[in-house]
Amino acid sequence: MSDTIVIAELSKGKISATTNELVTAANQLGSNCTLVVPCNDSAIANDASSISGVSKIIAAKSGIFSNYDAAAWAEALDSVSPSGIIVTSASTQSKDLAARLAARRSISVVQDVVEISNDGTVLTSPIYSGKAMQMVKLSSDAVVSIRANVFTPADNSGSGDVQVIDTSGNVTTALKEMVQRASERLDVSEANIIISGGRGMGNPGNFSHLEEIADKLGAAVGASRAAVDTWDEIPHSMQVGQTGKTVNPNLYIAVGISGAIQHLAGMRSSK
Known part of the structure; x- marks a missing residue:
């Protein structure tokens, strides 16, 4: 089975509960799950140390992670992530990131997955605005985005050490100004x-x-x-x-x- 890499989903500067769901999906797709946490403060990654099913935690530390810039994030995360199947959330930002990571590695991308077969090789995702479902068979490494609130979250009974890696993306492409969040409320894509x-x-x-x-x-x-x-x-x-x-x-x-x-x-x- 391929190794898997989960890109942690962040919300308001903390690791989102969606990340636990991504770990569950990653362990269905492969083995030796590595969790990569993009952050400008490595202390953020400490919350991930208790997630079960994770064999390694990498805190990718860089100032570029203060605000989202697609090119810079993709470059930085690509540089610290090992080879294997990359798993992200299917939020708007993460789907954009997934596509860019796939392009950088010249591998396939499967977006908005809602089901994974028992052997981890067949992925199901909605198409035509949810009117039909497509099934995609994986034969090699890929980038897979997972819809929130579908997979059972991994519990927090594990323990792991956090490895901090200072990384730098393409800072020249980083945005100088970011639009403030319109609301401090829970994002609709993650809410129950x-x-x-x-x-x-x-x-x-x-x-x-x-x-x-x-x-x-x-x-x-x-x-x-x-x-x-x-x-x-x-x-x-x-x-x-x-x-x-x-x-x-x-x-x-x-x-x-x-x-x-x-x-x-x-x-x-x-x-």
């Missing part, structure tokens, strides 16, 4: 509960009602494309749908949304 609003909310100020409910439920707040296109106050990062984010929560609540097929494509796999 999502409450989304559409143009039927009337005006962007009424999204405060959804935020109050989200606070009580521990949910993320999403939006339809119509709401994002109509009101500048609703950022694209909240958009759920074919041209936004694909989500897989346990509970999806839609308020003031017409139910256009493009929106359903982004949330039809909700439990």
